[in-house]
Amino acid sequence: MKNVPKALQNLADQYEKTIPKIDSFKSNTKAIQNLIDQVSNLEREMNFVKQEMTSIKNDILSSQERNEQTIRTQEEIIMDMINKFNEELLQHKSSMKEDIQNLKTQQDVLKISYTINEKTFMDKVNSSISTIIKKQVEGKENEILMKIWISEFKDIISDFEKLKKLKPKEFSVRLNEISDTIDIFKQKIMS
């Protein structure tokens, strides 16, 4: 090795020193290559995802469109139905107006007839009641008046003690009321 020029030796030495670097470089390159591969893979995957997303988006859009179309169609159907119903209602209304008018007239006739019948009925009931009462009361009018008076008079007496506590004005009013009640009975009993 003594014959190897120094420069070459140096080169060889340098080479020797570089080898680990080269190895490291190689290893780094490999790692970079791996990374590049991974990035490529990721890019591919991302593209795939992008495509998927686009596809989904398109699906959504198309589905939304379809739904909107369905809704619009349904709306139209419903509006058609409503319009139809309104038309029919209007038709019915106009046809019913006459019926209602007829019914009203009939109702009025019934009302009048009911009132007349009710009056006749009530007259009959009243007359029957008064006949029954008359029969029951016949000859006992005086006793009944006496009974009513006694009951009324008891109330007057029970009120009488309270008169002492009244102010003159109230006293006078209450006494007038008592006097009026007595006068009413007096008239009835005297007649």
Place this chain on the structure above:
Amino acid sequence: MLVSEINIKLTILGQWGVGKTSIVSTLVGKDFPAMYIPTIGSNIARKEYNLTNNHIRLNIWDIGGQRSFNPLNPVFFSNLDSALLLFDLNNPKETLQEIKDTYLKNLAKFSPECIIYLIGNKSDLVKPEDSEILLNNIRKYQIQGFPIIFVSAKTQDNITELFTLVVYDFLKKLENSGNETQFQGISKNFLTSAAKSEDQLDDLIININEIDPNTLHKKITPKITKKNIMLTKNEVIPLKEIKDLKKIREFNIDKNKIKENIFSAFKNNLVVISELISELKKSPINALIDNIDTSLNDLSNLNKDFELKLDSILELEKSDKNN
């Protein structure tokens, strides 16, 4: 001019059939009852006397004497100013005994201040030969301290005079009480307006212990003969005590007449209530509370009386149905 009102509450008490209602009827100008119809409960009559400055109202409570109608109810004895205790001059024993045993005792208990008169009715039936027996019978009961007066509702003897005396005595008592100066001289004014003298009224009173039988008959006979009273057939029907209204058929009394009578008394008492309230309205404020109390007392009495009358009518109805 201010006219003051004077109310006198007089009650007429005595056994059934002594002529209480007849006396009142005669006084207030009604005909002498043609037949005996018992008074059920009370029947109030009024006799009014108008003086220049005073209006006197004699409220006469005629109380039914039949025991079954409860004449001894304390309500008939309270707040009385005067009382006439009637006995029958033809049946003095029984009717005086009733006065002594019951009416006098009740009056002493419930109205000790009231002026009492002992009145012998049916003087028209006293025969001259019976005078001595009659006087002895009356003396026997020794009901002393009360003026004794003989009257006849049928011939109207001494009736007006008797009530004049009642009012006069009350007015004298009012004067002597000295509470109200406005009443001074009122008794004299009353006598003048009644065209009577004190002597004439004194003459009514019989001194039972001193009077001679002959004088007695002379005292009552001349007046009776002045009247021409027709006796009706009904009057000779002997009176009987009714112990139960259900058995009214046993008595010779027209039931419908009794009912009419009760209802008429009911109406009459209703009018009295109406007047009582009207008088209360006129009460001066200072006398208001007292007047309310007195009125309340009278109203309560009348209420019980109304109930008694109604019950009696219902009893009569029942007896109708049962027969």
